Amino acid sequence: MSEPLLVTIIGGYLGAGKTTMVNHLLRTANGRKLAIMVNEFGALPIDADLIEAQGDDLISIAGGCVCCSFGSDLSAALIELGSLPVRPDQVVIECSGVAIPSAIAASVTLLDGFTPDGTVVLVDAETIRESAENEYIGDTITRQLADADLVVMNKADLVSAMELTALEAWLQEIAPRAKTLSAEHGKAPLDLVLGLGSAPILSQQSGHADGLFDSIALPCPRALEGAALAAKLTDPALNITRAKGFFDPAPSGTRKALHIVGRRWEITEAPQNAPLGIVCIGLKGQFDGDLIRESASETL
Amino acid sequence: MSAAMKTTVYCAKKIVTMNPQKPEASHVAIREGRILAVGSLEEIATWGEYELDERFADKVLFPGLIEGHAHTMEGTLWRYVYCGYFDRMDPHGKTWSGNKSIDAVLEALKIAEAKLEDPDAPLTGWQLDPIYLENKPVTRAQLDSVSASRPIGVLNASGHILYANTRALELAGLMKSGVNHPGIPLGSDGMPTGELKGPDAMTPVGAHVGMNRSMTDADERGLRDFARLCVRTGVTTVTDLAARLEPDSVEMMLRVTGEASFPACVVPLRIFLGLAPNELIPEVARLKKLSTDRLSLGRIKLVADGSIQGYSARLRWPGYHNGAPNGLWYCSPEQMQEIYELALEEGIQVHTHTNGDQATQLAIERLEVALKKHPAHDHRFVLQHCQLADRAQFTRMAALGMSVNLFANHQFYWGEEHYNLTVGPDRALRMNAARTALDCGVPLAVHSDAPITPLGPLFTAWCAVNRLTRSGRVQGEYEKITINEALWAITMGAAHSLHMDGLVGSIEVGKRADFAVLDSDPRLAKPEELKDIKVWGTVQGGRIFAAADV
Numbered sequence: 001m002s003e004p005l006l007v008t009i010i011g012g013y014l015g016a017g018k019t020t021m022v023n024h025l026l027r028t029a030n031g032r033k034l035a036i037m038v039n040e041f042g043a044l045p046i047d048a049d050l051i052e053a054q055g056d057d058l059i060s061i062a063g064g065c066v067c068c069s070f071g072s073d074l075s076a077a078l079i080e081l082g083s084l085p086v087r088p089d090q091v092v093i094e095c096s097g098v099a100i101p102s103a104i105a106a107s108v109t110l111l112d113g114f115t116p117d118g119t120v121v122l123v124d125a126e127t128i129r130e131s132a133e134n135e136y137i138g139d140t141i142t143r144q145l146a147d148a149d150l151v152v153m154n155k156a157d158l159v160s161a162m163e164l165t166a167l168e169a170w171l172q173e174i175a176p177r178a179k180t181l182s183a184e185h186g187k188a189p190l191d192l193v194l195g196l197g198s199a200p201i202l203s204q205q206s207g208h209a210d211g212l213f214d215s216i217a218l219p220c221p222r223a224l225e226g227a228a229l230a231a232k233l234t235d236p237a238l239n240i241t242r243a244k245g246f247f248d249p250a251p252s253g254t255r256k257a258l259h260i261v262g263r264r265w266e267i268t269e270a271p272q273n274a275p276l277g278i279v280c281i282g283l284k285g286q287f288d289g290d291l292i293r294e295s296a297s298e299t300l
Numbered sequence: 301m302s303a304a305m306k307t308t309v310y311c312a313k314k315i316v317t318m319n320p321q322k323p324e325a326s327h328v329a330i331r332e333g334r335i336l337a338v339g340s341l342e343e344i345a346t347w348g349e350y351e352l353d354e355r356f357a358d359k360v361l362f363p364g365l366i367e368g369h370a371h372t373m374e375g376t377l378w379r380y381v382y383c384g385y386f387d388r389m390d391p392h393g394k395t396w397s398g399n400k401s402i403d404a405v406l407e408a409l410k411i412a413e414a415k416l417e418d419p420d421a422p423l424t425g426w427q428l429d430p431i432y433l434e435n436k437p438v439t440r441a442q443l444d445s446v447s448a449s450r451p452i453g454v455l456n457a458s459g460h461i462l463y464a465n466t467r468a469l470e471l472a473g474l475m476k477s478g479v480n481h482p483g484i485p486l487g488s489d490g491m492p493t494g495e496l497k498g499p500d501a502m503t504p505v506g507a508h509v510g511m512n513r514s515m516t517d518a519d520e521r522g523l524r525d526f527a528r529l530c531v532r533t534g535v536t537t538v539t540d541l542a543a544r545l546e547p548d549s550v551e552m553m554l555r556v557t558g559e560a561s562f563p564a565c566v567v568p569l570r571i572f573l574g575l576a577p578n579e580l581i582p583e584v585a586r587l588k589k590l591s592t593d594r595l596s597l598g599r600i601k602l603v604a605d606g607s608i609q610g611y612s613a614r615l616r617w618p619g620y621h622n623g624a625p626n627g628l629w630y631c632s633p634e635q636m637q638e639i640y641e642l643a644l645e646e647g648i649q650v651h652t653h654t655n656g657d658q659a660t661q662l663a664i665e666r667l668e669v670a671l672k673k674h675p676a677h678d679h680r681f682v683l684q685h686c687q688l689a690d691r692a693q694f695t696r697m698a699a700l701g702m703s704v705n706l707f708a709n710h711q712f713y714w715g716e717e718h719y720n721l722t723v724g725p726d727r728a729l730r731m732n733a734a735r736t737a738l739d740c741g742v743p744l745a746v747h748s749d750a751p752i753t754p755l756g757p758l759f760t761a762w763c764a765v766n767r768l769t770r771s772g773r774v775q776g777e778y779e780k781i782t783i784n785e786a787l788w789a790i791t792m793g794a795a796h797s798l799h800m801d802g803l804v805g806s807i808e809v810g811k812r813a814d815f816a817v818l819d820s821d822p823r824l825a826k827p828e829e830l831k832d833i834k835v836w837g838t839v840q841g842g843r844i845f846a847a848a849d850v
Contacts, residue, residue, distance in 0.1 A: 013632075014632050014634050014635075015634075040573075040574055040575055040576050040579075069574065071573050071574030072499075072571075072573045072574065073499070073503065074500070075500060075503040075504060076503060096632070097632045097634070097635075098628070098629040098630070098631065098632045100628070102482075103482070103498075103500065104500075106480065106481040106482055106483070106500070107481070107500035107501075109479070109480055109481060110474065110479070110481055110484070110500070110501065110504050111504065112473045135658075136614075136629075136633055136658065136662055137629065137632070137633060139625075139626055140628075140629055
C-alpha cells in the first residue's frame with residue numbers, strides 16, 4: 001500500500017509572510033516535488049523567476065513543483081491534484097488569512113489518499129500581539145494559533161531579543177501545543193516546516209549547513225509499539241520539532257510510517273521496502289540527541 | 301408605420317403605478333417593449349394609432365416585482381424530492397404539501413424512489429429542516445429505510461447540511477470508524493450518523509448523490525425552471541446573488557435569457573471568491589460590458605460572515621444567546637477594504653453579505669475609509685441580509701449613501717429560534733429592522749434568499765408588514781412597515797438597490813414594460829391577506845407570460 005500524500009497546512013493572518021515563506025520552501029525544495037495550493041492566484045503568489053509555465057489553474061515551477069488555486073472548493077482541488085500525471089511528494093496548503101487551520105485539516109482527513117502532516121502558523125513578530133487584540137480579527141488570530149503544531153515567528157529581525165522572548169512566553173499561553181521557531185524573511189528550514197519528506201535520510205537535511213537545527217536517527221531493527229514510541233518522542237522535554245520514519249509494528253503487521261510534528265503524531269501505512277528507522281530534528285541548542293536516545297530506548 | 305413602432309394599449313381594472321405623480325390609471329400604452337404612456341384612453345390616444353387589448357380588463361397591473369436577493373439554483377433543486385415542512389409551489393405550478401413529520405419526509409422519498417428505474421441512480425432531496433421536526437437530526441438508518449442499495453442525499457433547508465444514507469457514505473469512503481471531523485458526528489457504533497455539516501463534509505458525498513460542485517450556479521434547465529417560478533410570483537427582474545460566472549455559465553445565461561420566450565431579466569452578481577481584488581474588479585468590469593436587456597452583469601457579491609442560525613455570523617457583544625463562540629469571517633477586513641476601494645474607483649457596485657452586527661459594523665467602517673480615498677457620490681453599496689443592524693448603524697449607512705436589503709422572511713421561518721437560541725428576546729425584536737432603516741433614510745429592499753425561503757415578493761412584503769413568527773407571534777411591533785412601504789421595497793426599493801430604478805420598478809413613461817398581473821390591488825389588501833393575492837402572470841419587456849401557460 002502506498003503512503004498517503006502528506007499535506008502541510010500553513011496558516012496565519014494577512015501580512016505574516018506566508019507567501020514569502022512558501023517561495024522560500026520552493027527555493028530550498030532540493031528535489032522534493034511540492035504541490036502548493038493557494039486560495040487564489042491573485043497578486044502572483046510565486047516569484048517570477050521560479051515559474052516555468054502558467055495555465056489557468058496551475059503554475060509549473062522549477063524542480064517539478066506546481067502551484068494550484070482552490071477558490072472555495074479545497075476538496076475538489078485536492079482530488080484533482082491526485083490525478084496529475086506526476087504525483088507530488090508533498091502538498092502544502094497556504095490558507096487564506098481568515099481561515100481556521102483545524103477546519104482545513106479536518107477536511108483533508110476526509111479524502112482518501114491524503115493525511116494532514118502538521119499545521120504551521122506564521123506570525124508577524126512585530127505586530128501579532130496588537131493584531132490579537134483587534135476587536136474584529138483578534139479571536140480569529142488566537143483560534144488560528146490554538147491549532148498550530150509549529151509557530152514561525154517571522155520578521156524576527158524587526159524586534160529585539162527581549163521582545164522575541166516575550167512573544168514566546170505569550171505563545172506558550174495562546175498556542176500551548178506548538179513548538180516555536182524564529183525566522184527572517186520567511187526563511188524557515190524546509191525540514192522543520194514540512195517535515196522530512198517521504199524518505200528521510202540524514203544527509204538530505206539542508207538546515208544543517210545553516211546551523212539551524214540538529215538531528216539524530218533512531219534505528220528500529222525490531223518490531224515495536226508505535227503509539228508507545230510516539231508518546232515518548234512527543235514529550236515536550238525532548239524538544240523534537242519534527243520526526244519521521246518507518247517501523248514494523250509489534251506484535252505483527254505491515255510496515256508503518258510515523259509522523260511527528262510538535263505534540264501531534266500519526267501512524268500511516270508505508271511502502272514495505274521503506275527503510276527502518278526514525279529521524280528526529282529540533283532547533284540547535286534545544287535539542288539533546290543523547291536524551292532522546294535514552295528516553296526512546298525502552299520502546300525501541 | 302413599422303411593426304416595431306406599433307403601439308398596444310392595455311386597459312385594466314386598475315393600473316397601480318408606484319409613480320406618486322400618477323398613482324393609478326386605467327390604460328397603459330406599450331411601444332418597443334417600453335411604456336409609452338399611462339393614463340386614460342383619451343390621454344393615450346394623443347400618441348396616435350394604437351391597438352386596444354382588453355385581456356387584462358378584469359386584472360390589476362402592478363409594476364413587475366423585483367427580487368433583489370435570490371439564487372437561480374432553486375430551479376435546479378426542484379428536480380429533486382421536496383422534503384420541506386411548508387407547502388411550496390414548484391416551477392410548474394404544483395403546490396407540494398409540507399411534510400409535517402419525519403415519517404412524511406421518508407414517505408415522500410419512498411414515492412420518488414419507487415419511480416426510479418435505474419437501481420444505482422441516486423435519490424436526492426432538498427429543503428429538509430429538522431428544526432420543525434422535533435429538532436432531531438435525520439440519521440442514515442432512517443434514510444436506509446427508503447433504500448439501502450441506492451445512494452440517498454437530502455439537503456437541509458439552509459443548504460449547509462446534507463443527510464446521507466449508508467450507501468452514499470460507503471461510496472464516499474466515509475463508512476468507517478475513526479472519522480475525525482467536526483462536521484461529521486459519529487454514532488455510538490463509532491460510525492458517521494449520516495449528518496454532514498458544512499461544505500467540506502458535504503463535498504465528498506455530494507458527488508455520489510447527484511449534487512456537483514457547480515450546483516450554486518443554475519444549469520440550463522434550472523434557469524428555465526427558475527424563470528417559470530418568476531412568472532408565477534409576478535417577478536420580472538431577479539438577482540442571482542452569488543454566481544461564479546465562469547465562461548460556460550455566462551455563455552449559457554446569455555443564450556437562454558436571449559431567447560424570445562425567456563420571461564425575466566436576470567441580474568447575476570459575481571461572487572468575490574477565487575480571484576484576488578486586483579483581478580476581480582477588471583473581470584467584473586469585463587462582464588459588465590456583456591450585459592443585455594435580460595442579463596445585467598457587472599456587480600460584485602462579497603461575503604463578510606456566515607449565518608445567525610448556523611452560529612457562523614459575527615456578532616458584537618454580548619454574542620450568541622446560547623453561549624456559542626463568535627462566528628467566522630469569510631473575507632478579511634483588508635480584503636474587504638481593497639475590494640471596496642478598487643470597485644469605487646472603477647464604478648462597480650458591491651453587495652456585501654453581513655448577517656451579524658459586527659460584520660455590518662466592519663463593512664460600514666471599511667466603506668467609510670474607502671470613500672475618503674475614492675469619493676463616489678452615488679455608489680449605493682448594499683448590505684444584504686444585515687439582519688441585526690441597530691439604529692446607530694442605519695444612521696451611518698444613510699450618511700455614507702449605503703442601501704440595505706433585509707431578509708424579511710427570516711422572522712417568519714426562524715423567528716422562534718432567534719428568540720430562544722441565537723440572539724435572545726431583545727435583539728430578536730430588532731432583526732430585519734425595516735422601520736428603523738426607513739426612519740434613518742436608508743433605501744430599503746426586502747428579500748427571500750430563494751431557495752432558502754420561497755420566491756414570492758408579495759409574501760416577503762407580508763412578512764415585513766406583519767412580522768409574524770410561524771407560531772403566530774408578532775416579533776418587533778415597532779419594526780413593522782406599512783403595506784405601501786413594503787410594496788415600494790419590492791419594486792422601486794429593489795430597483796434602486798441595483799441601480800435600475802430609471803429602468804424598472806414603476807409603471808412610468810420610458811421604463812421597460814414590466815408588469816405583475818394581479819387579481820386585486822395589493823395596496824387595499826388587509827395586512828394579513830397581502831400574501832394571498834393571486835398572480836395571473838407577468839408582462840416583461842412588453843411580452844405577455846401567463847402563469848397557466850409556462
